[in-house]
Structure formats: structure tokens, C-alpha cells
Amino acid sequence: MDTIPVWSYCQATPISPFRICAASKRFSPLESWMVTLAEVAQHAGVSASTVSYVLSGKRSISAATRERVEQSIRELGYHPNAGARALASSRSNIIALMVPLRTDMYVPVMMEIAIAVATTARTHGYDVLLLTGEEGPDAVRRVTGSGLAEAMILMDVELDDERLPLLRGTDQPSVLIGLPTSTSGLTCVDLDFAATGALCAEHLAMLGHRDIAVIGEAPAVYERHTGFAERTLDGLRSRSRELGLRVLHRPCEGGYDAMALTLARIFDERPATTGFVVQNESAVEPLLALLRQQGRAVPEDVSVLAVCPDQVAVQASVRLTSVAIPAQEMGRRAVELLVAKLDGRGTEEVVLLAPELTVRASTGPAPAAP
């Protein structure tokens, strides 16, 4: 729809010899030889600064002028040059998003967060630069140092993340998705995993279960002290203690073979186990299949409670009672907090989203003791 009548401004605006020569070399009307602010200004018969103010709205402009300028912008197909803008204003309108390089867990959640970040950022006029964890702390230095991005969002935060000192040491706004051990001077968004764990314990306790098992993420996830995994466990354990539940925690790689081993060990050690909490998407289906195979009915004999996105819960072979992971919400909130900081409103703050448990078909009253 942006038809660009090249001729109209070729005739009208001999700005510089450079321009003329470039324009005459030009072929297709769609081609992006950049139209500049100055050209728009000349076309509209105003000064460059006026056009700039029309664009930014930082000074009042008469309706007539504004209209004329906007018309010219449309006619010429003008797009402000991002580099020039960034240079002159020290604002790049880009925020960096650092996603984990590893794909040993929860890829769909990561993706959903990333997409939510990107779309929310756009509604606030920002673009998103995608950084992988590969570069590690250097990426933070590079991006802050070069002014490429004016703020950043970090995912997959470890409890004692090595990027945090850098973040604290810079005046560049940032938001973490995840919750490190110390949050002083930081802004964080996350599901309240401790409350999530507690909620799981409560639900199972309420149903009369006494022995429960937690099927966690892969051991590696715990070894590098990923916050959410440990926090879920802590919350679940401490609430369990209060409620008199016995808890067994077993990390699990996911997949059938690993799950089979894990499950065998669990029933070996605690034959009376009747409740499962699973926080590993790739372990859900294997668990259900193995239970079925062993003749344990869900939810009559054992209950299974998952911590996973709703979509996974409803697509499983048994519709799972679950605590949802609100990936989109997390991405959205992170951007909003960041934008608030960039606008000067907004503060250091920790936002913990309250967990919500949805009862579906995988949990029920504990069976009467044999």
C-alpha cells in the first residue's frame, strides 16, 4: 500500500549531488533507497526539525503542518533511519532477550515467553534482540557497552547467576525471568514456585494422600541450581512437613527408560506412595504409560499432579490436574516492568505470579490403606 512515487520527489528535491546521482541509478519503485528526514521536510515545505517534532510529538505542531508532513511521509514512503535515531537520541528502542542455550528443559515454555516478549515489546515500540546464553556474561557487556540495546531481559536465571553482578553494576535497566538467591537491586518476574510446591502438597494432602513422590527435572537442572526447580521443591517440602506428608524427590531425565527406572526405585523405597507431582514435561507421558502398564489406575490408585502449561495438561493421555506455568503472562509482565523502568516510572521489584491449580482427571482421593 505504500506506493512510492519516485518521480515526485526526484523532480521536487535536488538536495545533494550525491542524492541525484543515486536516484538516477534507481530502478524499481519498491526499492529501498532511503528517504531522509530532510527530503520529507523539503517536500512538505518545512524544516527538518519540524518533521522530527511531528514524528516524536515532543513539541506542539499546528494541525495544518502536521497534516502536510504526514502526507509527505506517506507519499515518499519515509521510514526513519534506526541508526541515526539511536545515535542522536541515545535510545535504540531495542531490548535484548537472553534465552538459555540449553534445551534440556521446557522448550515450549521458553518459546512462549520469547514470543510474548517480542509481541509485547512491539506494542510499546521496542524491538527485541535475541541473545543466547552462549556468550554468557560477555553478551551483557557487549550489548550494554555498545548501546545496541537499552535494556535487557534474562531468562533461565540460576540462583547465583554470574551475570547478576554485571547487571547490578550497570545503569541499564533489566528484568529477570526467574528468581536468584539475592534479588537486591534487581527486578524479577516469575511464577511463585515455592507457593506452587506448597499448593501441590496441599491438594494431595487434602485428598488424603500421605506418601508422595516428586518427579523433577533432569539432575543437571538441579546441579546448576536453576531457581524454579529448587524453589518448587522447597515449597513443597516445607508445606508437606506441616501437613504430615512424606516426600520423596527424584530428578528424572525424561523419556521412557529413565522414567521406568525412577518409578521402580520409588515404589521400592516407598511402596505406599499414592501421589505424584511431576515437573518435567517429558516425563509426564512415560509416567502415565508406566502406571497404566503396572495396573495402577489414575486417579483411583494413584494421583498425578503436574506443573506444566495448560496445553500439555489437557493433551496428555489423562487430562491432568495441574498448576499452570503462565509463560505468556511472564513474558508480558517482564516487558511491562522493563518499559516502566525505561520511562522512569517503575522500580526494583519482585513480581511473583500466584500459582493456579486446575483440577482435572488425574487426581482423586487416596485409596483406603490396604
Next chain:
Amino acid sequence: MDTIPVWSYCQATPISPFRICAASKRFSPLESWMVTLAEVAQHAGVSASTVSYVLSGKRSISAATRERVEQSIRELGYHPNAGARALASSRSNIIALMVPLRTDMYVPVMMEIAIAVATTARTHGYDVLLLTGEEGPDAVRRVTGSGLAEAMILMDVELDDERLPLLRGTDQPSVLIGLPTSTSGLTCVDLDFAATGALCAEHLAMLGHRDIAVIGEAPAVYERHTGFAERTLDGLRSRSRELGLRVLHRPCEGGYDAMALTLARIFDERPATTGFVVQNESAVEPLLALLRQQGRAVPEDVSVLAVCPDQVAVQASVRLTSVAIPAQEMGRRAVELLVAKLDGRGTEEVVLLAPELTVRASTGPAPAAP
């Protein structure tokens, strides 16, 4: 091959006397402690242009000078300003990656591609801007127009994608991951899905199967004419014809309920079906479970052949014979083609990766006809 960015050495941002005097001249609010080229030049006792040439290597510099400059860069913790660079050189060193907004299919593959793109891009000195499909063609216009990104990679290309005319009409390099109907003037990377389909047909035919069923992606995927789904089907169908296989194709939403319905219909219409080709990650596990439940053994009674990443194939309840989707390779190749174009080498080109079938435990000889 690529110049190594000197500034990546520096560990911190030490304070220098020069900064103080320069800073007092300046009142940029946010980046008031940015070290500039000029400051490095002054510190090293050379002119700004010399520093620039040290950085870019575009003119010869004596070893002594080079060293002095690099020393200063390190001491001052200098990072070139991205905006200024982009403005002066018209090269932003950013490539845009447009990912699909929808998450109705193959999220892990998308994520893997995205990460491969990001890491490969970094090795060539580029950063990646994350665009979602939400903005549609406008995003292309915005990004090319503003010079924000100097090139772009598009994922989730439809057969007759509305972004293609824009791409053809601009001189901005681009690479598609996927294969539209017409590729003239475009560079594309994709798995050769037609060959993939053919390969599946061959494998099952070789094993003696006569009636096969294809469990495809959700109907919506076909309705919007996503290339890979249709091409797989075409390849499979035409090779099947040659081999005398009868083919039934049923799209499927994924999940247990949808799969149960689909499967029932298939056996209704073609009771003699003994081979399945699945191209829908979320349908794999349901299919296996249902077959098991119906007393059909895999691979003795029916064979199941998947088109999916290897990781999915080995984690399933039966180790699946599969044609791999080489997500990483695709991302990597896309970037390499793009960089080649940006460097002036490289041409329009269609790269189709040859499919590779790995035999695992889910396919075997067709059972003797009853």
C-alpha cells in the same frame, strides 16, 4: 576470516582521566560514561581515523600503533557505539529473524532453528532481531525501511506467502527457511520434504506394506498451505503410486481424543492398513498408546514411521524409526547463505537438505495377509 572484535577482551570499564574531561563537555543522560573513539584516540596519541582503521582493518596500520591502540581500548573498556556505526557505515550488523506467531506446530523445531540462527550469526559478527509473524508484511517494510536489520531470515513460509513480493522488490538480502511455490529470485533452505515423503513410502514398501496411512499436522496447517506439510504428502503420494502403495491421508490435531477419532476412521476405511507415517509430534505418543491399547503390536502388526527430530524419536515409548528434521543444520545454513550474500559472494539458490532415515524399533516387515 572475520575480524576479531578487539573490545571483547576488556573485562570492565575502568575510569580514565580523559573520560572526566570529556564527560564534562557532555550531558548525555543515559550513557554518560560511554567511552568514545575520540577518547581512545587521545589516550593512544593517534587520530580517530587511525583507531577506526585499527578496528576495521581496512587500511594498513603499523604494528606499534596497532598495539598502542589496542592497549588503550582495553584500558578504557571501549565499546564502539552501535548506532553511530550503523549510521556511518550503513551496516547495522543485525539480521532479522521472523518466527511464526502460531504455536500450533513444532515448537521445539522452531526454537532449535532460532537458537542455531542466533549462535551462527554471532560467529559471523551479527546479532539477531526477533520478529514475530504478528506484524506480517509490515514488519518486513519496517525493518528494511529503517535499516535496523540489513538482512532477514523468514521461517514458516507459506506456499504463496504474502511477504514474498516485498522481499523480491527490495535489495535487502534474505533467506527463507521453507520453500514457497515459486522460488525465483529467492534463496531458500529446507529439508527436502518431497524426498522425505518418498523415502517414507520406499521404506514401508520395501518392508512389504501395501496400505499406509499418513497422520499429518492439524487441518489448519494444510489450510494455510504451509509448504512442508504439503510437500511431504506430495512426495509420499507420488512415490507410493509408483510403488503400488495405497495411501490415506488424515490431518490430526494431536492429543489423545483427536487421535482416537482419526485412528478409528482410518481402520474403518482401510482395515488392512499396516503402515503409519506421522508428521505431528503431538500425535506420536497418542498413536502408540492407542495402537497398544487396541492390541496392535508395533512393529509386528503395524509399523510406525515418524518425521520428527531425533530427540523425539528416541524418547518415545517405542524407539521410532524416523526421518530427522535437521533444525540446527537448517538454521546454520540459512545464516551462512545470508552472510555470503551480505559479503557479495553468494547467489539466489535453493538448498534442500537430503532426508536421512534412521531405522529404529517401530518399523518391521508387514504381517502376512490374514
Next chain:
DNA sequence: GTCTCGAATCGAAGCGCTTCGACAACCTAT
């Protein structure tokens, strides 16, 4: 000893935009 050429360096002119101070032109209130 002069001439030429290449290597090494510098100075200056932008790149396209934002922003600040200046200034007309018009309003009110005196």
C-alpha cells in the same frame, strides 16, 4: 641527488536524526 611509489597517518566531511535556544506571531491581561 632527484623522482616515484607505497605504507602509515591525519583532517575533515559527512551519515540522518534529535534537541536546544531563538524568534516571530499571536494572545490575553493590564
Next chain:
DNA sequence: ATAGGTTGTCGAAGCGCTTCGATTCGAGAC
């Protein structure tokens, strides 16, 4: 009328970097 505010617009000074001559200085070539 005049002082004092608005309002709308302009000119010019950068932002930090790249790049294109121009310049200097030795080292051969003659």
C-alpha cells in the same frame, strides 16, 4: 498600548563513527 505569556517554527550544533582524499616519510629506482 505594553508587558508577559503561548504557540509554532526554524537553524544549528552535535551524537560517535566511517571514509575519502591529502600528506608525510622513507626506501628503492634511475
